[in-house]
Amino acid sequence: xxxxxxxxxxxAVIAEFGSAAELYHAAEHVRDKGYRFWDVHSPFPIHGMxxxxxxGKSYLGYIIFWGGFTGFTTAVLLEYIPSSFLYPLIVHGKxxxxxxxxxxxxxxxxxxxxxxxxxxFFGVFILNRQPxxxxxxxxxxxxRRVTRDAFFLVIEAVDPRFSETGTQEFxxxxxxxxxxxxxEND
Amino acid sequence: MAETQVSxxxxxxxxxxxxxxxxxxxxxxxxxxxxxxAGIPEAKTPLWWYITIAITGSIGAFGxxxxxxxxxxxxxxxxxxxxxxxxxxITNFVxxxxxxxxxxxxxxxxxxxxxxxxxxxxxxxxxxxxxxVMCAAIFPGIHVGRVWxxxxxxxxxxxxxxxxxxxxxxxxxxxxxSTYFTVSVxxxxxxxxxxxxxxxxxxxxxxxxxxxxxxxLGWRGGNRQWRxxxxxxxxxxxxxxxxxxxxxxxxxxxxxxxxxxxxHTTIFPPYFVAGAIFGGFAMVLTLLIPARSIYKLxxxxxxxxxxxxxxxxxxxxxxxxYAYVMEFFVAYYGANPYxxxxxxNRYFGPMWWGGWCMFTCNVVVPQLFWVRAFRRNLITVYFVxxxxxxxxxxxxxxxxxxxxxxxxxxxSWGMYYPTWVDIWTFVGTIGIFVxxxxxxIRFLPMIAMSEVRTVLPEADPHYHPPQPISATGSExxxxxxx
Numbered sequence: 001x002x003x004x005x006x007x008x009x010x011x012a013v014i015a016e017f018g019s020a021a022e023l024y025h026a027a028e029h030v031r032d033k034g035y036r037f038w039d040v041h042s043p044f045p046i047h048g049m050x051x052x053x054x055x056g057k058s059y060l061g062y063i064i065f066w067g068g069f070t071g072f073t074t075a076v077l078l079e080y081i082p083s084s085f086l087y088p089l090i091v092h093g094k095x096x097x098x099x100x101x102x103x104x105x106x107x108x109x110x111x112x113x114x115x116x117x118x119x120x121f122f123g124v125f126i127l128n129r130q131p132x133x134x135x136x137x138x139x140x141x142x143x144r145r146v147t148r149d150a151f152f153l154v155i156e157a158v159d160p161r162f163s164e165t166g167t168q169e170f171x172x173x174x175x176x177x178x179x180x181x182x183x184e185n186d
Numbered sequence: 187m188a189e190t191q192v193s194x195x196x197x198x199x200x201x202x203x204x205x206x207x208x209x210x211x212x213x214x215x216x217x218x219x220x221x222x223x224a225g226i227p228e229a230k231t232p233l234w235w236y237i238t239i240a241i242t243g244s245i246g247a248f249g250x251x252x253x254x255x256x257x258x259x260x261x262x263x264x265x266x267x268x269x270x271x272x273x274x275x276i277t278n279f280v281x282x283x284x285x286x287x288x289x290x291x292x293x294x295x296x297x298x299x300x301x302x303x304x305x306x307x308x309x310x311x312x313x314x315x316x317x318x319v320m321c322a323a324i325f326p327g328i329h330v331g332r333v334w335x336x337x338x339x340x341x342x343x344x345x346x347x348x349x350x351x352x353x354x355x356x357x358x359x360x361x362x363x364s365t366y367f368t369v370s371v372x373x374x375x376x377x378x379x380x381x382x383x384x385x386x387x388x389x390x391x392x393x394x395x396x397x398x399x400x401x402x403l404g405w406r407g408g409n410r411q412w413r414x415x416x417x418x419x420x421x422x423x424x425x426x427x428x429x430x431x432x433x434x435x436x437x438x439x440x441x442x443x444x445x446x447x448x449x450h451t452t453i454f455p456p457y458f459v460a461g462a463i464f465g466g467f468a469m470v471l472t473l474l475i476p477a478r479s480i481y482k483l484x485x486x487x488x489x490x491x492x493x494x495x496x497x498x499x500x501x502x503x504x505x506x507x508y509a510y511v512m513e514f515f516v517a518y519y520g521a522n523p524y525x526x527x528x529x530x531n532r533y534f535g536p537m538w539w540g541g542w543c544m545f546t547c548n549v550v551v552p553q554l555f556w557v558r559a560f561r562r563n564l565i566t567v568y569f570v571x572x573x574x575x576x577x578x579x580x581x582x583x584x585x586x587x588x589x590x591x592x593x594x595x596x597x598s599w600g601m602y603y604p605t606w607v608d609i610w611t612f613v614g615t616i617g618i619f620v621x622x623x624x625x626x627i628r629f630l631p632m633i634a635m636s637e638v639r640t641v642l643p644e645a646d647p648h649y650h651p652p653q654p655i656s657a658t659g660s661e662x663x664x665x666x667x668x
Contacts, residue, residue: 024647027409043216044380044639045412046647053409058417068425078341082349091351103353106436110361113429114368117422121372124418128411131403146407147384147636149216154408 008183011136012156013167014143015176020046022175023151027052029174030153037159041143041152060123067119068112075111079104140182154182209303209641211485216639219486223633224384226481234480235628242620249614252607253328261331263607269593270602275329277582278612280437280458282322282619283363284578286370287430287459288466289315293373294426297419303494305637306487309381310477310627311470312374317622318469319367321615326359328611355439362436369429373422376415379405380636434458441585448528448589451516457509464502464548465578467495471571473623475564477632486633493561499574500555506581507549524594532588536601540584547577 017023020042027040031054040049050057083089083096083104094100125131137143137154146152153176155167164181171179210219256263266273289311296304330336338344339360341352350357383405386398405411435455442454471492478487517529532541551573560566587602626632643649 019649020645020647021649039408039410041407042409042412043220043384043407044636044645045416046409046645047640048647049409050413052647055410055413058414060414060417061421064418064421079352082343083352086343087347087349089349089351091353094353100353106358106432106439107352107361109428109432110358110365113425114365116425117365117369117372120418120421120425121376124376124414125403127414130405130411131400133399133404135404135406137406144387147380147387147405148220149639 008185010157010164011182011184012154013162013164013171013179013181014137014140014152014154015171015179016142017151017153017176020151023153024049024052026153026171026174026176030155033161033170035155035159035161037156037162039154039156041137041146041154043147043149043151058127060120060127063123064116064119067123068116070119071111071113071115072108074115075108076104078111079107134185136182136185139185140180142178207488207490209306209488209490210638211488214485214642216642216644219638219642220384220635222481222483223486223631223635223638224381224388226627226632227385227629228388228390231628235624239621239624242617242624245617246614246621247617249611249617252611252614253324256328256607256611257333261329263605265602265604265608267600267602269598269600270587270590272590273587273602274604274608274612275325276440276586277579278615279322279325280582280586281465281579282318282325282615283437284434284458284462284465284582285318285469286315286322286366286466287434287462288470289313289318290366290370290373290426290430291463291466292470293377294423294430297423298427302641303491305634305641306491307470307474307495307633308637309374309377309634310474310623310632311466312370312377313626313630313632314466314469314473314623315370316367316374317619317626318466319363319370320622321619323363323367324615355436355443358436359440362433366429366433369422369426373419373426376418376422377634377637378630379403380407380415381631381634383407384635385631431459434462446589447522447524448513448517448532448585451513453509453513453516457506457513460502460505460509461548461578461581464499464506465574467499467502468571468574468578471495471499471567472575475568475571477627479564481632483633486638489562492567493558496555496561496567496570499570500552503548503552503574507545510545510549528589528592531592532584535588535592537584537588537591540580540588543580544577544584547573548581551577 015026017026023040023042024046027049030038031052040046040053042049080096088096090096094103142150143152153171155162155171161167168179168181264274266275289308292304292311293308293315296308327333327336330338338350339357341350343349379402382398382402386395386402386405389395389398435458438454438458441449442451444450474487475492478484514529517525520526532538533545535541551570554560554566554570560570591602592599639645644651
């Protein structure tokens with residue numbers, strides 16, 4: 001293990017906490033200490049954790065707005081280019097002019113929704129750096145309980161304040177259990 | 187002074203006087219929830235599952251045979267003819283699309299309204315939505331007559347460079363239903379990712395591990411992931427809300443924009459949407475009550491959940507009842523003899539049984555749910571749900587077929603008789619629907635575990651365990667920051 005450990009870079013220090021409340025308060029400590037590359041892992045989204053971590057509201061919503069805008073524009077072009085220029089069709093006695101705009105609304109609405117949904121779906125996974133098949137945290141066996149009932153706090157080695165011993169002592173100090181150093185796998 | 191003393195007992199907070207019933211009963215822990223729900227797909231396939239899927243799969247396969255028989259022979263194998271040019275195909279299409287609406291209502295509208303009880307039922311209802319929309323999408327596809335020309339529905343120039351008419355309600359329907367299906371899939375899968383992470387972390391077999399690892403997309407439950415995930419979930423709920431209201435409205439435009447008596451009414455969009463939610467909740471109960479009993483999920487899908495769904499059925503059932511009566515009144519008050527005749531014909535014409543089945547099953551029977559004892563009895567709940575399932579099918583039958591078989595001129599009157607292909611194609615889609623649902627509960631967690639965990643008391647970051655527990659040694663959990 002030591003030989004294997006020596007040739008691997010440390011990836012992060014992980015500590016387990018007993019409950020959502022404990023994890024919440026630990027996150028406040030880590031935030032106040034000034035760490036930047038760290039995360040808390042929980043089996044469900046914890047209400048208010050963004051504040052405890054010093055993260056703002058997700059900015060995904062702004063991206064989705066532009067997705068929806070693109071959808072709306074696509075629908076306008078998709079409907080008006082054929083209906084006005086390529087092959088004007090006069091059905092139900094309705095010419096293509098300003099007064100017949102409402103009949104074009106349903107498709108504009110649907111494509112706005114459709115493009116927003118695609119942006120939301122792909123946006124969340126791009127922002128989350130997903131999909132990925134493997135991750136160094138998966139090598140730490142107790143971490144499998146994070147999708148069941150366990151709470152973990154991880155401080156990554158890339159953080160400027162990270163030090164192998166100092167960070168471990170800090171996490172123990174704020175109540176972390178089973179503080180462990182995890183190595184990069186390659 | 188005396189007055190404040192008198193009112194002092196009333197100062198007790200509302201939550202203490204009338205505590206909310208717990209959403210998960212018997213103080214179940216996160217571990218229990220995970221083990222029970224994830225344990226369903228992990229356990230050995232039970233015998234009943236093989237037997238059931240053999241039956242439903244055979245029925246579904248026969249439905250597929252009927253579809254191929256139709257495609258190779260022509261629409262003449264159906265009972266449709268002038269004047270009833272739209273019959274079982276459109277009835278089944280609207281019936282299935284409507285079923286789907288309850289799933290989206292539960293996942294989207296109830297999420298925005300912070301109705302936390304939805305967490306126990308949203309996953310399976312969303313799956314139900316997908317399967318119902320798949321069944322629905324079959325019918326317009328095979329009703330076009332020459333199915334190899336179904337691509338004319340796509341927004342591309344057909345031969346002769348004629349583009350589709352974007353102002354046609356049928357074209358709106360294509361966009362609405364395909365958008366609805368796509369958004370429902372994305373929403374469902376987004377919610378599924380954290381639970382697939384659970385399945386991955388618990389998987390024992392090699393194949394299961396690889397499959398769930400790929401599907402979980404590397405989910406680690408980090409708050410930096412949850413943060414965007416919650417926003418995406420919220421936005422999808424927000425855009426699905428107008429979407430679900432629009433889909434059945436658009437379906438109703440297929441009829442409302444025509445000039446036929448009994449179709450040409452402005453009440454159709456809200457009436458269709460209420461009916462869709464009504465029929466969808468009945469189907470949710472139809473599927474979940476057996477699943478709950480078989481898998482002993484009584485602590486997660488509690489009596490309170492069933493009770494609330496029954497109340498929604500009562501509400502929406504009364505709304506469609508109001509619509510039935512109101513369109514009857516408007517036909518009388520509108521003084522259009524054709525409109526009056528169409529509505530009298532619905533209840534007193536040669537297909538009177540269709541109209542009365544609809545009215546009895548959809549309006550009269552759900553009134554049982556005014557009584558609490560009937561909302562908390564599986565037999566009555568299941569009876570009403572089955573009545574509503576049948577009633578909503580007859581509603582569409584009444585609207586479409588009964589309106590069509592009496593044309594404007596008596597010389598053009600006709601009757602409609604379904605053929606065995608009509609009937610078995612519909613029964614076949616029920617087989618396909620149940621088969622897909624059985625596959626779903628076999629391979630995927632049928633309850634959103636990550637969401638049910640959030641409704642437990644200990645999910646609150648400011649929760650402190652009750653006094654006896656902290657006195658026996660777990661003080662360290664909250665003691666430092668209490």
